[in-house]
Amino acid sequence: MALFLDQYTDIFALRKALDNKQISVKELTQTLLGDIKQHAHLNAFVDVQPALSLAQAEIAEQSLASGQGGALTGIPLAHKDIFVTEGWRTTAGSRILSDYRSPFDATVVQALLKAQTVSLGKLSCDEFAMGSGNEHAATGPVRNPWDPDVVPGGSSGGSAAAVAAGLVLGATGTDTGGSVRQPAALSGICGIKPTYGVASRFGMIAYASSLDQAGVMARSAADLALLLDAISGFDPRDATSIETCRGVANAPGRILSDYANFNATKNTPPLAGLRIGVPTEYFGDGLNNDVAQAVEQALVVLESLGAKRVSISLPNTALSIPAYYVIAPAEASSNLARYDAVRYGHRTETYTDLADMSARSRSEGFGEEVRKRIMIGTYVLSHGYYDAYYLQAQRVRRLIAQDFQRAFADQCDVIMGPVTPTVAPAIGSLSTDPTAEWLGDIYTLSVNLAGLPGLSIPCGFAPGHRSQPLPVGLQMIGNYFDEGRLLAVAHQFQLVTDWHQRRPGAST
């Protein structure tokens, strides 16, 4: 099934076609709405409103006609259903918000609207962003375009599937413990989560506030740079948003400028002087051999570009799982308390009193994974357990952040390794082992705990459960505010490789 977007390698190619009037934004939008309908079996979209998308296309069109267009004018995107949107339903993948409509847009959504992108709708995600396979969505599992029997990853699984399938050229996602990087890796696309506080959390439905960070997903590092720059910047409506970091203002333009400056230095070879830290802890037991192989190959390519590989240690990596699964549920248990059926959201049919109404509505409205995490979170914050769990986890969190700072201080400029221990598992296989899903987050969690930027780009294939080739991701972790450099290094890699250009239809 030929997809319209297959003819454009990236945003830049589509930009040229739009600017040259080879296609109008409205035609493009119409076509993509059709493609989305035809790919309903992926279950990636949860709300599509053609009239709203076409209205945005109209504005982009006019802007182009009057010469007011920007780099993203008319570019088709879609939003993870964790961002609140004025026109489209916002459900956070949950039954408890199945009919919820927000009276305002998230800051990230607003920023991309201001950049004149066209939104094609809302994308499925794990309920309240809790999950690693997009199987915990009220609307059912999302299918991976590379193989409909495997998960696309999660929690931004709908975003990953839509970009991988070629239904949009970019998508927003959120990353609390790997939810942008992991689905990007498992779906063979690119994804980046910036430094905590770079993108506003206003309008992003909270899962674990101290870890949640918006990110973007697309086909190439160059596309990511455009999109991430557009959603970055200090937001006075988010008290955890960064105003400046080491004297540098958090404002649009920063990431693109860092990115361009790095690529502009005509080093030969292009990555000369770059020290890549490779943590031994990221290559231990549990890492699938074929995945390790693909990552290793990528590192060899980067060395051929002049980078130097340094072995480093992040000794507290294993502790990131228990620390994360205490802190995130603790915050979630409180963040999700507002869904009580009093003011909005699902309300149970019959109840005896107020407490009963809330309890029943919540039991019906929340899925199993969410209920599980609320219970864990409630437990670890309880009187008598707080010090042993929550406080202890916060101490571990500091140690993990210190591990990274030690490495960046004098050993390396970027850290690289796998994103996930395996390729995408079969749909349904995770539910048999309740902790397997959690253990799969081992390489991504610590980045959130430390608040660092991290990205994932495709770096090869490895056999899946039926030996079918499935995408493997390479993770790059930078120091605070180093998004521009990370993206530039990824871009240099993509200049000499074509993993990011493989499309599901062609390769399988």
Added chain:
Amino acid sequence: MSWEVVIGLEAHVQLATHSKIFSSSSTQYGAAPNTQANEVDMALPGSLPVLNRQAVEYAIRFGLAIGATVSPRSIFARKNYFYPDLPKNYQISQYEIPVVLGGKLQCFVDGEPLTFNLTRAHLEEDAGKSIHENFATPDGRPCSGIDLNRSGTPLLEIVSEPEMRSAAQAVAYARALHALVVWLGICDGNMQEGSFRIDANVSVRPKGQEAFGTRTETKNVNSFRFLERAISYEIRRQIELIEDGGKVVQETRLYDADRDETRSMRSKEDAHDYRYFPDPDLPPLIITSAWMAQVQAGMPELPEEMRRRFVKTLGLSSEDVAQLCNDRQTAQYFEAVASALPAGQAKLAANWVMGEVAAALNREENDIDACPLSAAALAKLLLRISDGTISNKIARDVFADMWANNTLDADAIIDARGLKQISDSDAIGAMVDEVIASQPAIVQEYRAGKQKAFNSLVGQVMKLAKGKANPGQVNDLLKQRLDS
């Protein structure tokens, strides 16, 4: 057995900011339900709290005023509990590290100064209101309503040490605290609207025992009179209970003003586990010394300082200044009047502000802000007393006229009504002579040693002068003529 009472108070002081503590909604009282609640106050998905700087500055002001430690770094925490008028189902408050620590407050009990220590003061948000009475769905079924206008209103919770030993002391502390927060301009002090709410922690112990008895917390006290009654009731109840062999249960009690009693609201067994933890939506509150200095520079003179100054520079008694400095507006009004009068006339100004002005305002149930007479206008009237143009008695007359007719020019009234005091010795002398000549019988009585007769003669002279004769001169001249 004789008992000792131990009382500590918690005050919830609504800060007089224009907008809420974590949102831009207005805090104006009395608006139609739910018209002053935005996405943050309603806890819509995706909303985030942003701290109101003004609320912090008011907390700093309070900390500075009571000589407390203002924490350079304090933490906002979430207090988790489900209640339908608490939209997030957690309250953002401060728990382990509050913004204000310690401090002292001076108050007066029977004219004697007493100083109480404060434990802490912390910033938090108020909840909304549940409305259970007379509320129905549009189709007529009974239900509860929720008004979120108050949700997110900034509160400063001020906690005292358990140092008060009587209901009177507790009320004196509460009054002093109320006066201070209003003085500082951080609270409108309106107790009827709930801007200043007091919870009383009360326990009793046998005199001489060091360990505290079991305490109860009494809520819902919305006036000082009720505070006194609620505490007195609770003290009696606890003592009787123990003396009858019972035990005080740690619980929250509600004061019922209609029945003048407290009754159990919830016991400790129902107490919530609030699962406090630092709010990840709000970074630590950092208060730099520069910020504190800036707040300090904008502070009004404190009541204690003002009292001291009035005693020292104006020579007023401590009783007078205590009354004058009850509230800042009165103190400022007084000072404006006094400074427009010649040196040494401060007592005259004080008497009038506490006397005529206060009485007139009282009659109209107004406070000094609504005084129709400016300080300058009053000063002009008092100037005519001090320079002998009119007597104090005539001045009261003029004052009444000015007040009633909103005329601000005392001189114009004095002229128009011909009230100018007669201070001309010749004129007064002539009137004295006339009285002596026309009242030989009374003169006779006086000369026979009846002091009362003298007063009668003074009265006759004043009558002749239509009250306008300088009373001192009348006295002197009459005495002179009679005794010569």
